[in-house]
Amino acid sequence: AQSVSQHNHHVILSEAASLELGCNYSYGGTVNLFWYVQYPGQHLQLLLKYFSGDPLVKGIKGFEAEFIKSKFSFNLRKPSVQWSDTAEYFCAVRAGNNRKLIWGLGTSLAVNP
């Protein structure tokens, strides 16, 4: 069965530290890849997405992610986090032409000021 794995369940960083959140999926064909963010008490918002083309994708708020097909990975990065980045981050994958998304369990990020 297809699955999405987010390795870090809880991450604590200080402001200005660099961030990398892992996301791996199990599907050998064409994929669409997404990172969503959920700020405390709010709904999910799209951070960035990959459909095709340049595997390095830039999103909102200084986030970026790199699709590495050989590693089945789509890791999220930010060079310098801020307190306002405290949130839960979800990776999601669409396999082939399937309409449904497969979701990771999320990573909770806490940034200390």
Next chain:
Amino acid sequence: NAGVTQTPKFRILKIGQSMTLQCTQDMNHNYMYWYRQDPGMGLKLIYYSVGAGITDKGEVPNGYNVSRSTTEDFPLRLELAAPSQTSVYFCASSYGDRGKETQYFGPGTRLLVL
């Protein structure tokens, strides 16, 4: 555009009661989805719809029903509420060619069943 709106924001139900969670989108999206989010469990798809009059089950449909009579509305019905249905419910909508869609989420409904 208001995007995806959900009502109510919060509700407490007694076991066995029923209720309808409302979801409306004003983006003319064909596809709509209902998820539940439990702590540490990510999002689970309950039901989805590819257009008015068409619905299909997701991963966890038991205990829920949906209908899609218009493009805009996709209500979720709980007939006999159970404590296991305590969760946060998110509605989402999307558009685009198959395999090229992006889902946009509503603010959620927090449901507590006692």
